[in-house]
Amino acid sequence: MVRLDSVAVERWPVAGAFTISRGAKTHVDVVVCTVLGDRHAGRGEATPIYYHGEDAEGCAEAIRAYAESAGAGGLSRARVNAEMPRGAARNALDCALWDWEAKQRGAPVWQLAGLPEPSPLPTAFTISISEPARMEADARAAVARGFTLLKCKLGGEGDTARIAAVREGAPDARLIVDANESWNGHDIAAEAKALATLGVELIEQPIRHGEEAQLAGLRSPAPFCADESCQDRADMPRLADFPVINIKLDKAGGLTEGIALANLAQQQGKRLMLGCMLSTSLGIAPAFLLGSRAEWVDLDGALLLARDREGGLIVRDGLLHPGALWGLGR
Numbered sequence: 001m002v003r004l005d006s007v008a009v010e011r012w013p014v015a016g017a018f019t020i021s022r023g024a025k026t027h028v029d030v031v032v033c034t035v036l037g038d039r040h041a042g043r044g045e046a047t048p049i050y051y052h053g054e055d056a057e058g059c060a061e062a063i064r065a066y067a068e069s070a071g072a073g074g075l076s077r078a079r080v081n082a083e084m085p086r087g088a089a090r091n092a093l094d095c096a097l098w099d100w101e102a103k104q105r106g107a108p109v110w111q112l113a114g115l116p117e118p119s120p121l122p123t124a125f126t127i128s129i130s131e132p133a134r135m136e137a138d139a140r141a142a143v144a145r146g147f148t149l150l151k152c153k154l155g156g157e158g159d160t161a162r163i164a165a166v167r168e169g170a171p172d173a174r175l176i177v178d179a180n181e182s183w184n185g186h187d188i189a190a191e192a193k194a195l196a197t198l199g200v201e202l203i204e205q206p207i208r209h210g211e212e213a214q215l216a217g218l219r220s221p222a223p224f225c226a227d228e229s230c231q232d233r234a235d236m237p238r239l240a241d242f243p244v245i246n247i248k249l250d251k252a253g254g255l256t257e258g259i260a261l262a263n264l265a266q267q268q269g270k271r272l273m274l275g276c277m278l279s280t281s282l283g284i285a286p287a288f289l290l291g292s293r294a295e296w297v298d299l300d301g302a303l304l305l306a307r308d309r310e311g312g313l314i315v316r317d318g319l320l321h322p323g324a325l326w327g328l329g330r
Helices: 056-073 077-083 088-105 132-144 159-169 188-197 233-238 255-267 281-288
Strands: 003-020 023-037 040-046 125-127 149-153 174-178 200-204 224-226 244-247 271-274 314-316 319-321
Touching: 003 056, 023 056, 023 088, 040 088, 040 281, 056 077, 056 088, 077 088, 077 255, 088 255, 125 132, 132 149, 132 159, 149 159, 159 174, 159 188, 188 200, 233 255, 244 255, 255 271, 255 281
Parallel strands: 125 149, 149 174, 174 200, 200 224, 224 244, 244 271
Antiparallel strands: 003 023, 023 040, 314 319
16 A cells, blocks of 8 residues: 655745746745655655645645545555646645656656656756846857757737847747736737747747637747646647647646646647746656657756756756656666
8 A cells, every 4th residue: 555654845946036927936845745655655746836826835735635535545646636636736646656656666657657768858948037138148148058949938018129139149049938928918919920030939828828719810920839728638628729738747737647638639739848847856857758749848947946956857968868866666
């Protein structure tokens, strides 16, 4: 029988500040849980989805409450995914159970899940929203570190000037942008056209969640990607006007649902982006396994921290290499 051993809330400092249209973060609180069974332990980490009202203490309490309710039957991925709501609490527990299963069976998670063996991935590096000159400097610095794909945070007013500055600082980089629901009230088609002229190849979440109808019939030279509008498979019927979806395990509620969402989306002809919240490498590692399925990989959550866990993922020349923290079956 597998049982919950511990749940902890940890605070990790951000390198400088991480700034989007909703505000700036100087730290991130994550929830980490450990499960035990058959002499093996498994760990999972998740970051609360703050725009859903989640916080780390609440997620930790939800994990404790569910584990207590599981009773003598213990914990299993099937039950967790059937009985817990989507979100960060389920993600932490689902990933801990995957890690435990890998150790119990002596095989890596990618193999147990029927996924390709992971290899280094080119990841986007996030450029926080700021004045154009600052974003230009940040883009220049990111390219100097070897990153070839930059994800720029936007906020509505002045976005074209911001991206023009980023393009000046990184003339050869691939660019994607994330509006974080900030384009309501703007001419979305005109904004998209202007950014595409500057080489932007993907536009995340231009409108607010629940207002997806604004995109009906709208033509854009750069595809729109659903982020806040897409949590798990239940959201798919509303996403006809998003040719791309962003899969984040904290939203979906774990690797189990993340795999199922990727399968359904690709069956429906959607293209995939793989994203993350701010977190340590322990939170990034499960998502890394889906990297080969996605056209755009944005797994820089641990790279934006002032420090990471020992044994975390490694970056060389803009490529993210798997670490030794999770899911290896040993």
